[in-house]
Each structure stands twice: as structure tokens, then as C-alpha cells.
Amino acid sequence: MIRVTLVSVPEPRKSEIHRITLPLGATVRDALAAVGWPATEAALVGVFGEAATLDRPLRDGDQVESHRPLLLDPKAQRRARAAR
Secondary structure (H helix, E strand, O other): OEEEEEEEEEEOOEEEEEEEEEOOOOEHHHHHHHHOOOOOOOOEEEEOOEEOOOOOEOOOOOEEEEEOOOOOOHHHHHHHHHHO
16 A cells, blocks of 8 residues: 545645555556546646656655646746836
8 A cells, every 4th residue: 555645726725635545556547536636638737746647656655736727827927027
């Protein structure tokens, strides 16, 4: 068995953290399904901040992060702040 932490910030100032136990050989898809989060190919997920596919096998202690899509381009946002 492996222990995995799942982290999601679905909206500003709101976060969800789940610590779960999965069988050896479990994937990111299995972890998302275990907590009821969408596991579609369009899902933006990472393991310790690096992009990951849904078929990536997990190791004990991994942290799976579900990312929401960016609403604004960070570079454009910085330029707009600097122009003020």
C-alpha cells in the first residue's frame, strides 16, 4: 500500500486536501477517482508541481495536485500592473 496526498484549490481562498491509501501500482487516475475528482484527459494535474499524465504511476509519499486553468496570462497581468 502507498500513501498519497491530493491537493486542490478549486477557487481562491478555498482548498481541499485528502490523504489516502492506495494499492501498489496505483496511478494518478486512480487517486483522483478515489476522492471523486474528475479524471478526464483535460484534467490539469501534477505530482509535486510537475505536469503528470493520468497514467503516471504513484509512489509512496507523492503529492498529486489538481490545477485549475489560468484565467489570465501571468505575463500580461504583470505588464498591466506595471503600466498603472
